[in-house]
Amino acid sequence: MLLNELPDDVLLLILEKCSAQDLSSLAQTCVRITQLTHVDSLWKALCRKEYNVKTLGNIKTYYCLYSELLYSYGWMLGTFLCRTTPRGGLLEVQYCDGMIQGIQWIVSSKSLKDPLDKVLMFEIAESDRHPQCLVPYASLHTAQIRKINSDKFVYKCKEKARHQRQIFCTQKHENIFKGIAYKRLNFPKEIPSSLKLKDGSPSPQIITPWLFIAEYGSH
Numbered sequence: 001m002l003l004n005e006l007p008d009d010v011l012l013l014i015l016e017k018c019s020a021q022d023l024s025s026l027a028q029t030c031v032r033i034t035q036l037t038h039v040d041s042l043w044k045a046l047c048r049k050e051y052n053v054k055t056l057g058n059i060k061t062y063y064c065l066y067s068e069l070l071y072s073y074g075w076m077l078g079t080f081l082c083r084t085t086p087r088g089g090l091l092e093v094q095y096c097d098g099m100i101q102g103i104q105w106i107v108s109s110k111s112l113k114d115p116l117d118k119v120l121m122f123e124i125a126e127s128d129r130h131p132q133c134l135v136p137y138a139s140l141h142t143a144q145i146r147k148i149n150s151d152k153f154v155y156k157c158k159e160k161a162r163h164q165r166q167i168f169c170t171q172k173h174e175n176i177f178k179g180i181a182y183k184r185l186n187f188p189k190e191i192p193s194s195l196k197l198k199d200g201s202p203s204p205q206i207i208t209p210w211l212f213i214a215e216y217g218s219h
């Protein structure tokens with residue numbers, strides 16, 4: 001019996017076992033199978049299985065989410081360290097409401113004892129597919145992400161002129177134009193249960209306020 005002679009429900013059961021690459025190859029075979037490979041529940045399952053992304057946000061279909069955003073940038077999801085500045089830095093890359101966002105965690109300007117502050121550094125939307133540098137008081141402009149491997153990348157802003165209204169021109173700020181290298185931070189296998197989801201996987205929000213609290217002794 002030919003694959004094409006099977007009823008739709010049986011074919012769908014087979015397609016559920018396929019990887020994204022398999023589905024793309026099968027989509028080249030005939031019109032009927034092409035239509036079936038676009039059934040969104042297949043892509044919903046792949047978004048969840050490969051990237052742990054469970055919500056669609058403002059993107060129309062899981063197929064769009066997978067093919068236009070996660071396929072190119074899904075490898076970045078997770079927590080990264082940078083060693084560029086004297087104190088290093090933490091970056092959390094997450095999927096939120098139709099976008100991949102890079103969130104820098106920085107020491108609070110008020111007190112070292114305060115929880116870390118979150119600063120949105122870049123975002124990638126499915127609609128334009130290019131990273132956008134986010135700077136206060138500047139309109140969105142293009143940034144560059146160069147993948148070294150799935151655990152390392154270099155982030156660079158390509159439009160320095162857009163930053164000129166920045167009040168604080170620190171060394172770290174200059175590094176954004178030279179390129180900041182990030183390396184994935186692998187958490188230990190034993191994660192406290194308070195930082196796990198119900199299914200036992202680490203919480204995507206593993207860096208939560210109050211997780212890192214600096215203590216200063218008096219000298």
Ligand SMILES: [Zn+2]
Pocket residue numbers: 133134135141157158159160162163
């Ligand atoms: Zn910029």
